[in-house]
Amino acid sequence: MATFHLKIIAYDKIFYDDEAVSIVLPAVDGEIQIMANHEEYVIALKEGEVRIMTSDGKMIPAVCGSGFVEVNSDNQVEVLVDTIERPEEIDVRRAREAKERVEERMRQHQSKMEYHRNAASLARAMARLKEANKYRH
Structure with a gap:
């Protein structure tokens, strides 16, 4: 499967910095899934569940605070949130x-x-x- 580079940053740590197949995020207007080669986008996030599918097929669940995500044209996704943690x-x-x-x-x-x-x-x-x-x- 196609992958993209995903970096998730909270105010106190880098939560994830590696390749991913997809990420599901709690956008303010509903849940959104981002996969490889997604169009450029900036999305506001609210508190809720995050699900990362890694390149080796493992699912990483987490819960995040508010923030935003930026999808770049060079197949990179950067998520900036105030908090994020595993359940x-x-x-x-x-x-x-x-x-x-x-x-x-x-x-x-x-x-x-x-x-x-x-x-x-x-x-x-x-x-x-x-x-x-x-x-x-």
């Missing part, structure tokens, strides 16, 4: 506590900016919990 790296207890804290803050009177900041935090906590639970046996 097994997620501390479920911490994620639940974060979700509860954000839900409590959202019940209080707040400015529009605080509301949107808290809504983003809640979306991230819920995405982390969903993905952690999906891949735990």
Whole structure:
């Protein structure tokens, strides 16, 4: 199968930097799959599941925060997100506590900016919990 070079960068690490067959990402307007020789594109991402199919046929699941992806004409894809982690790296207890804290803050009177900041935090906590639970046996 045809491959492309994929680089995924979070604020604190390079998560992936190798060849890939495809990547599925949570775009703000729905899930999108990118494969080799995709047209040039810039896509805004939201919190959610990421699935990477490597050149050796292995699927790597992850959960990311918001960011964007750029598809270049030279068959390279670069993903920039605020956070990304594998499901097994997620501390479920911490994620639940974060979700509860954000839900409590959202019940209080707040400015529009605080509301949107808290809504983003809640979306991230819920995405982390969903993905952690999906891949735990």
